[in-house]
Amino acid sequence: MKIYEKLYSPKTINTIKKDYGFSIKKNLGQNFLTDINVIDEIIKGSLITDNSLVVEIGPGIGVLTNEVSKIAKKVIAIEIDKKLIPILNDIFEDLDNVEVINDDILKTNINYIINKQEGITNVRIIGNLPYYITTPIIMKLLEDKVGADSITVMMQKEVASRIAANPGDKDCGAITYAVNYYSSVSKICNVSKNVFYPMPNVDSTVLRMDIHKEKTYNVKYEEMFFKCIKAGFGQRRKTLLNSLSSLKEFSKDDIKKALEETDVDFNRRAETLSIEEFSKISNVLGMKGKLS
Numbered sequence: 001m002k003i004y005e006k007l008y009s010p011k012t013i014n015t016i017k018k019d020y021g022f023s024i025k026k027n028l029g030q031n032f033l034t035d036i037n038v039i040d041e042i043i044k045g046s047l048i049t050d051n052s053l054v055v056e057i058g059p060g061i062g063v064l065t066n067e068v069s070k071i072a073k074k075v076i077a078i079e080i081d082k083k084l085i086p087i088l089n090d091i092f093e094d095l096d097n098v099e100v101i102n103d104d105i106l107k108t109n110i111n112y113i114i115n116k117q118e119g120i121t122n123v124r125i126i127g128n129l130p131y132y133i134t135t136p137i138i139m140k141l142l143e144d145k146v147g148a149d150s151i152t153v154m155m156q157k158e159v160a161s162r163i164a165a166n167p168g169d170k171d172c173g174a175i176t177y178a179v180n181y182y183s184s185v186s187k188i189c190n191v192s193k194n195v196f197y198p199m200p201n202v203d204s205t206v207l208r209m210d211i212h213k214e215k216t217y218n219v220k221y222e223e224m225f226f227k228c229i230k231a232g233f234g235q236r237r238k239t240l241l242n243s244l245s246s247l248k249e250f251s252k253d254d255i256k257k258a259l260e261e262t263d264v265d266f267n268r269r270a271e272t273l274s275i276e277e278f279s280k281i282s283n284v285l286g287m288k289g290k291l292s
Contacts, residue, residue: 002090008034008063010197016061020087024198028081029130032060035195039067042206045188046124046152048072053120055113055148057105057127057137060084062091064128069098073120076113080104105137110146123148131156131202135175138163142182142211151183152208154191160205167275174233177275178226181217183209219279221286228282232270240273241266244281249289258284 002019004012013032016022024030033039042064048054052072059065059077061084069075069092076099077088085102092098101108105127114123125148129137134155141151155163163179164187165171179185188206193199219225227247235243240259245252259266262280264273 004091006036007061007066007091008032008036008039010034013061013197016087020083022083022087025081026198029058029132030060030081031128031196031198031200033063033128033191033195034197036067038189038191038195039064041189042126042152042154043068043071045186045206045208046126047122047150047208048124048126049122051119051121053114053117053123055110055123055125057125057129057153059088059100060128062088064126065092065098068126069095072124073097074117075099076101078103078105078108106133106140110141110148111144114147125151126153128154131159131200134159138209139175139178142179142209146211148211150208150210152188152206154204154206157190157203157205160187160207164205164207168272170271172271173236174229177229177278179209181219181225181275183211185209217275217279218283220283221289224286224289225279225282228278228285229270232273232278236270238269239267240264240270243270247285250285254285254288258288 006012048068048071050071050073054068054072054075056065056075056077059079065075065077074097078101079085079088082102085100088100161171162173163175164185165176167177167180186208188208191204191206193203228244231246232240232243234246241255244255256266258281261284264277264281
């Protein structure tokens with residue numbers, strides 16, 4: 001086992017780079033945290049306990065992993081970069097509660113990994129996500145109905161603002177409705193770009209998404225629900241009647257009747273709707289599609 005003092009120190013990061021001949025890959029969004037106070041805030045905000053299974057996405061050189069391992073019962077770190085696996089294995093060689101997996105999170109069966117564990121009462125997913133695939137990762141976890149209590153992730157501040165917005169707010173987007181359909185969102189903290197090595201171009205925000213254990217909204221046709229949201233925000237400057245008319249399986253008259261039936265003004269725009277209103281519209285269209 002290689003022992004490094006303060007994994008979060010830029011000096012330590014440079015030593016590891018030299019020891020292993022490792023180069024930081026910008027295309028994988030590799031920016032390592034260098035502030036222990038931020039790390040502590042993330043761990044606290046993640047609600048990790050001594051009986052938690054923590055699945056970490058993109059551990060890098062283990063900066064966050066190391067601190068989480070001091071609290072959690074088990075940490076499973078999933079890293080896509082093969083060059084980082086020997087580093088992680090060496091650093092955590094003597095820790096029985098850390099397991100390193102070399103895999104692409106977008107192709108990983110998280111539920112299979114979780115279900116293999118025994119004696120776990122809560123599951124927390126954490127990660128410092130690459131900015132360019134933040135949304136696909138979050139949506140994969142939620143759509144797969146991953147068996148976790150929460151997902152706590154760091155992301156670009158602007159993306160976090162959209163996710164954390166309330167449906168119907170001016171800052172909301174399709175991702176707002178999708179994430180809020182599956183979970184309740186809490187902001188943990190903002191993180192300055194100055195506490196990363198190398199320094200990214202933008203500031204970050206950490207959000208925790210507490211996954212709903214039971215169905216929260218009366219959505220009868222989930223696929224149609226998400227189709228309506230996608231259509232509505234695909235042409236968000238258009239009225240709801242026109243944006244939803246992009247749904248090929250329905251005529252404009254069908255859309256108008258559905259909006260009339262649900263008492264939604266067809267001159268409104270998608271970002272003004274609540275999840276409940278999208279739910280009602282999709283239920284009517286879903287039933288019509290089923291009967292066609």
